[in-house]
Amino acid sequence: MPEFFQVTPLETLFAYMTRFAVMDTEKIPLPSANGRIIAENVAPAGDYPDFNRATMDGYAVKAEATFGASEANPVYLTLTGNIAMGDAPTAAIGPEETMAISTGGMLPKGANGVVMREYVTHIDDTTIEIVRSLAPWANVIAAGEDMKAGETIIAAGTRLRPQESGTLAALGRKQITAYKQPGIGIISTGDEILPIEAEPGPGQIRDINTYTLSAMAENGGGIVRSYGIIPDDAEQLKAACHQALAEVDMLLISGGSSVGTRDITIEAISALPDAEILVHGIPLSPGKPTILARSGAMPIWGLPGQVTSAMIVFDRVVRRFIEYLAGLDVTGKNPEIRVPARLTRNLNSTPGRTDYIRTRLIPNDNGYAAEPILGKSGLIQTMIKADGLIEIDMHTEGLEKGSQVGVILFK
Amino acid sequence: MPEFFQVTPLETLFAYMTRFAVMDTEKIPLPSANGRIIAENVAPAGDYPDFNRATMDGYAVKAEATFGASEANPVYLTLTGNIAMGDAPTAAIGPEETMAISTGGMLPKGANGVVMREYVTHIDDTTIEIVRSLAPWANVIAAGEDMKAGETIIAAGTRLRPQESGTLAALGRKQITAYKQPGIGIISTGDEILPIEAEPGPGQIRDINTYTLSAMAENGGGIVRSYGIIPDDAEQLKAACHQALAEVDMLLISGGSSVGTRDITIEAISALPDAEILVHGIPLSPGKPTILARSGAMPIWGLPGQVTSAMIVFDRVVRRFIEYLAGLDVTGKNPEIRVPARLTRNLNSTPGRTDYIRTRLIPNDNGYAAEPILGKSGLIQTMIKADGLIEIDMHTEGLEKGSQVGVILFK
Numbered sequence: 172m173p174e175f176f177q178v179t180p181l182e183t184l185f186a187y188m189t190r191f192a193v194m195d196t197e198k199i200p201l202p203s204a205n206g207r208i209i210a211e212n213v214a215p216a217g218d219y220p221d222f223n224r225a226t227m228d229g230y231a232v233k234a235e236a237t238f239g240a241s242e243a244n245p246v247y248l249t250l251t252g253n254i255a256m257g258d259a260p261t262a263a264i265g266p267e268e269t270m271a272i273s274t275g276g277m278l279p280k281g282a283n284g285v286v287m288r289e290y291v292t293h294i295d296d297t298t299i300e301i302v303r304s305l306a307p308w309a310n311v312i313a314a315g316e317d318m319k320a321g322e323t324i325i326a327a328g329t330r331l332r333p334q335e336s337g338t339l340a341a342l343g344r345k346q347i348t349a350y351k352q353p354g355i356g357i358i359s360t361g362d363e364i365l366p367i368e369a370e371p372g373p374g375q376i377r378d379i380n381t382y383t384l385s386a387m388a389e390n391g392g393g394i395v396r397s398y399g400i401i402p403d404d405a406e407q408l409k410a411a412c413h414q415a416l417a418e419v420d421m422l423l424i425s426g427g428s429s430v431g432t433r434d435i436t437i438e439a440i441s442a443l444p445d446a447e448i449l450v451h452g453i454p455l456s457p458g459k460p461t462i463l464a465r466s467g468a469m470p471i472w473g474l475p476g477q478v479t480s481a482m483i484v485f486d487r488v489v490r491r492f493i494e495y496l497a498g499l500d501v502t503g504k505n506p507e508i509r510v511p512a513r514l515t516r517n518l519n520s521t522p523g524r525t526d527y528i529r530t531r532l533i534p535n536d537n538g539y540a541a542e543p544i545l546g547k548s549g550l551i552q553t554m555i556k557a558d559g560l561i562e563i564d565m566h567t568e569g570l571e572k573g574s575q576v577g578v579i580l581f582k
Numbered sequence: 583m584p585e586f587f588q589v590t591p592l593e594t595l596f597a598y599m600t601r602f603a604v605m606d607t608e609k610i611p612l613p614s615a616n617g618r619i620i621a622e623n624v625a626p627a628g629d630y631p632d633f634n635r636a637t638m639d640g641y642a643v644k645a646e647a648t649f650g651a652s653e654a655n656p657v658y659l660t661l662t663g664n665i666a667m668g669d670a671p672t673a674a675i676g677p678e679e680t681m682a683i684s685t686g687g688m689l690p691k692g693a694n695g696v697v698m699r700e701y702v703t704h705i706d707d708t709t710i711e712i713v714r715s716l717a718p719w720a721n722v723i724a725a726g727e728d729m730k731a732g733e734t735i736i737a738a739g740t741r742l743r744p745q746e747s748g749t750l751a752a753l754g755r756k757q758i759t760a761y762k763q764p765g766i767g768i769i770s771t772g773d774e775i776l777p778i779e780a781e782p783g784p785g786q787i788r789d790i791n792t793y794t795l796s797a798m799a800e801n802g803g804g805i806v807r808s809y810g811i812i813p814d815d816a817e818q819l820k821a822a823c824h825q826a827l828a829e830v831d832m833l834l835i836s837g838g839s840s841v842g843t844r845d846i847t848i849e850a851i852s853a854l855p856d857a858e859i860l861v862h863g864i865p866l867s868p869g870k871p872t873i874l875a876r877s878g879a880m881p882i883w884g885l886p887g888q889v890t891s892a893m894i895v896f897d898r899v900v901r902r903f904i905e906y907l908a909g910l911d912v913t914g915k916n917p918e919i920r921v922p923a924r925l926t927r928n929l930n931s932t933p934g935r936t937d938y939i940r941t942r943l944i945p946n947d948n949g950y951a952a953e954p955i956l957g958k959s960g961l962i963q964t965m966i967k968a969d970g971l972i973e974i975d976m977h978t979e980g981l982e983k984g985s986q987v988g989v990i991l992f993k
Contacts, residue, residue: 201778202808203777205797216676222784226960227890228840256814256843257774259784273840275774275887277785317961324966326861332992333797335963337889341962342795345779363686367612368756374635374688382751386616386744403667429639429684432667453950476686477637506970508991511922538922538986549637550728550791551752554745555735558919575949580919581743 178452178459181525184488186451188462188495191470194420195349196498203338204331206392207349208498213325215342218315222259223278227310230269230299231260231276234284234307245300250293269299278311282365285310317341328500330392336453350498355363355393356419357384358373358411359400360426360436361476374560379478379551380425387485388423390582391493403432409430409438416443420496421553423489426476433460440464443471454524454565457548458484470496477549483560486581509577510559512541518570520563529557530578539577589863589870592936595899598860598874599753599906602881605762605831607909612750615742617803618760619909624736627752629726633670634689636696638721641680641710642687643696645718656711661704672679680710680814696721728752739911741803761909766804767830768795769822770811770838771847772887779809790889790962791836798896799834801993802904813814814843820851827854827877831907834900837887844871847884851875854882865935865976868959869895881907888960894938894971897992918987923952929981931974940968941989952987966990 196210225231233250240246248269254260260279264270269286270279278285287310290303318324318338325335329351339347359378367377378400385395396419398411408424415422423439427433439448443466450463457480462473472489474481495501512532520526529544541561545551559580563570570576607621632812636642643659651657659680665671671690674957675681680689680697689696698721701714729735729749736746742760750758770789778788789811796806807830809822819835826833835851838844854877868891883900885892906912923943924956931937940955952972955964970991974981981987 179953201793202796204611205800220787221782224787224960226958228842254785256772256840257786263664270636275772275787275840312960316958316962324963331797333794333801333893333990334962336792336964337794337893338966340778341788341889343781343788345776357914361667361686367751367754370754371632375668376631376635376666376686377752379748379751379753381613381742383748385613386742389616390744429667429686431639431684478752482744482748506945508921508943508950510919532919534917538988539919547637547723547727549635549723551745551749552728552735555749577949581745 176403178454179450181453184450184453184463188492190465191492191496192468193498194353194496196348197307197351198346199349200346201336202342203469204336204347205329205333208328208330208392209325209347210327210350210498211348212323212327213339213342213344214321214323215318217320219318219341220312221314223282223314224312225272225274225276225278225310227285227286227287228273229287229310230291231264231270231272231278231282232284232286233264233266233281234309236266237286237301237305239305240301240304242302244375245302247294248299248301250297251301260397272438279390283307283311326500329377330499352392352394353421353493354396354419355388355493355495356396356398356415356422357381357388358408358415358422358424360403360408360424361432362403364400364426365510380476380481383478383482384423384425384485387482388493389488391490392497393493403427403435404509405435405442405514408435409442412439412443412466416469420469421493422469422471423474424472425474425481427473432529433473436462440466440471440473445486453488455484455487456521456526457523461488469535478551479548479554482554486560487527507579509579510539511575512539512578513537514570514572514574515540517572518543518563520567520569523565525565526563528561528563529553530559530561531556532558541578583760589865590861592864595861595864595874596902598834599903601876602903602907603879604909605764605907607759610760610764611757612747612755615747615750615758615760616744617741619739619741619803620736620758621761621909622751622759623734624750625732625734626729628731630729631723631754632725634693634725635656635723636683636685636689636721637723638696638698639684640696640698640721641702642675642683642689642693643680643695643697643716644675644677644692645716645720647677648697648712648714648716651712651715653713656713658705659710661708661710661883663943694718694722701988737911741907741910748876763803763805764832764904764907765807765830766799766904767807767809767833768792768799768827769819769826769833769835770807771814771819771835772843773814777835791887791892794889794893795834795836795896798893798901799904802901803908804904814838814846816846816849817855819846820853823850823877823882825855827880831880832904833880833882834885835883836885836892838884844884845907847873851877851882851884864899866895867932867935867937872899875979889962890959890965893965897971898938918990920990921950922986923950923989924948925981925983925985925987926951926953928983929972929974931956931978931980933979934976936976937974938966939972939974941972942967943969943989952989
């Protein structure tokens with residue numbers, strides 16, 4: 172197939188990532204931390220929990236005292252007290268002694284297990300009978316069993332899920348250091364593009380990319396700023412880029428899939444301060460007419476005007492750059508999960524480029540079938556019907572019906 | 583195993599869902615619609631696009647005129663014009679005629695395909711030579727090919743992804759009707775629970791559940807309101823519930839895993855106006871001591887105090903109620919995706935209850951291995967290390983190493 176321009180291998184494209192600067196950090200309160208990327212390694216100062224904690228309602232005992240206990244051969248212990256929630260036990264227990272304890276309560280010294288109350292009978296006010304042997308540390312979370320002092324529990328570069336927020340709460344981290352969220356500027360270009368409130372005349376369509384790309388950038392952890400629709404005019408585009416340069420951390424310009432308008436994007440970017448076109452065309456289908464440039468330290472993308480192409484380039488390429496700027500550890504320790512599924516039909520592909528095929532997942536007895544969505548790549552409805560993408564790498568000529576693929580779910 | 587209380591089957595629990603009212607709707611601007619649940623069926627008034635649109639740079643032709651064209655036997659057409667972006671063509675073309683067109687341009691009447699410019703040679707100012715045969719409708723999105731007038735494209739009850747936002751933009755929907763987001767009140771209870779800024783004394787721990795549950799409720803589409811930590815006192819808990827009743831749409835009370843404190847939760851809820859305890863104990867592990875109640879039309883949950891149990895009950899049970907209130911279509915048209923994986927070890931389970939096992943996904947040549955995370959269920963670090971959960975249903979006694987499971991990813 173003839174090529175209008177040479178394309179840049181994806182490895183080269185991704186290698187450019189480290190040319191850009193990761194965002195600065197800021198202190199944020201824990202309730203705002205959900206989904207944010209932490210900029211510090213978190214290690215507890217002391218063991219957690221810092222006391223032996225009951226996980227059942229029952230009786231704190233020295234487990235060894237119960238060894239051999241059975242219905243036929245019960246063990247009798249002296250009840251020396253009741254441990255109130257949130258209080259330290261008033262005394263230690265000896266091997267023949269026990270204290271009543273509730274879930275979450277602190278075990279007294281001398282105890283290393285909790286007998287569940289259903290295995291206990293009260294003989295009198297100070298004597299209980301136990302009919303089951305207890306393994307040491309049963310029904311207890313021992314001091315330090317959840318987290319050890321000094322051990323890194325959450326590494327810098329982690330996106331905080333609810334469980335990380337909970338861990339930070341456990342450690343008393345009312346405030347954490349997080350990376351600032353990158354500002355993502357979005358510009359739609361094209362003489363044929365109208366604002367969504369306008370009624371398109373013949374040959375005109377409404378601006379879609381501002382909305383799809385804004386939503387994707389938001390989902391990727393960016394803070395979006397839209398710069399509207401710019402006609403196919405290098406001077407106007409340059410002015411919009413200039414404004415964005417001062418206000419955001421990355422700029423996405425979509426539109427200009429035709430050769431003439433692509434030239435306008437190149438012209439506008441090249442005229443920015445300290446500008447460099449790094450990539451002009453990538454071996455991705457859909458998505459070949461993609462530009463990566465910089466002005467100073469700011470990455471600027473020229474994305475295809477076709478809605479679906481722009482979305483797929485965002486998903487597979489741009490998102491990773493946003494995550495890198497946002498401080499996420501992108502070294503591959505947490506590779507994205509691809510849902511294994513069996514292909515429902517043959518797929519052709521052109522070697523030398525990576526193809527992304529929109530796909531629906533259909534549950535079946537063996538897991539999932541991956542059903543490629545038919546229809547031209549420019550149709551946004553193919554994205555509506557799909558759950559994600561199948562990747563056909565550049566060395567593969569196609570995939571056979573029934574072969575196993577990994578479906579990349581939309582985020 | 584002895585039971586303190588009878589448990590309610592999960593089908594019965596989920597059947598209670600429809601007793602509660604779905605949220606009211608509101609008009610929201612499209613840029614705020616990402617992730618929201620739409621409350622209207624969306625169908626385009628007219629076909630989309632409403633003109634035949636080029637998907638390549640090239641020449642608009644009547645495809646039939648090129649049939650049989652080859653290097654040896656070229657076809658010659660008369661170039662009658664150039665179609666500007668965003669404009670309607672000034673005239674139709676005849677079978678022997680063509681017009682230059684750019685990607686996104688509107689085809690003239692008479693044209694049903696676009697010959698890519700690389701297959702065209704200019705012979706003179708008004709004549710082009712074509713050396714390839716073109717299939718009708720090649721390199722064109724025909725009017726109505728993406729969406730047909732009147733066809734429901736987005737159904738009420740759909741959570742809007744970027745592609746749905748883009749579709750709404752294409753249709754000029756500057757504003758949409760969405761369900762309001764449910765307000766979720768969160769209360770932590772327990773005499774042993776301290777605010778995170780406090781330094782716990784012996785037997786005390788910091789409030790974790792407020793942070794984990796808030797983050798999960800937020801991720802589930804709720805708007806969170808925290809009512810702080812309430813000690814084990816029915817009067818104080820009742821007062822907090824009263825306040826929440828006036829301000830939120832669902833209330834989560836965590837804590838009180840011990841029998842005594844659970845009684846306090848029951849007492850406080852029962853004293854609310856038009857109160858009813860619907861469920862007291864569910865066949866879930868972890869998570870058995872779960873309460874579902876109502877006061878008037880407001881659902882109230884009593885969740886286990888153990889961090890991990892509360893998270894798992896939220897994930898498997900509470901989230902679905904939030905989604906229902908939030909207007910999501912929960913009829914199962916879009917079942918959650920579970921990643922097929924092979925179990926790395928045997929797992930035991932008790933029939934009669936559904937077990938959820940924290941699990942890490944490890945990529946391998948065949949897809950994924952599912953590695954259960956060892957460690958007591960009360961340890962929050964098991965949630966940190968896990969990617970999701972394996973479900974062992976109530977009719978299964980356990981799973982064998984190597985068997986296929988579906989891992990439910992954390993959201």
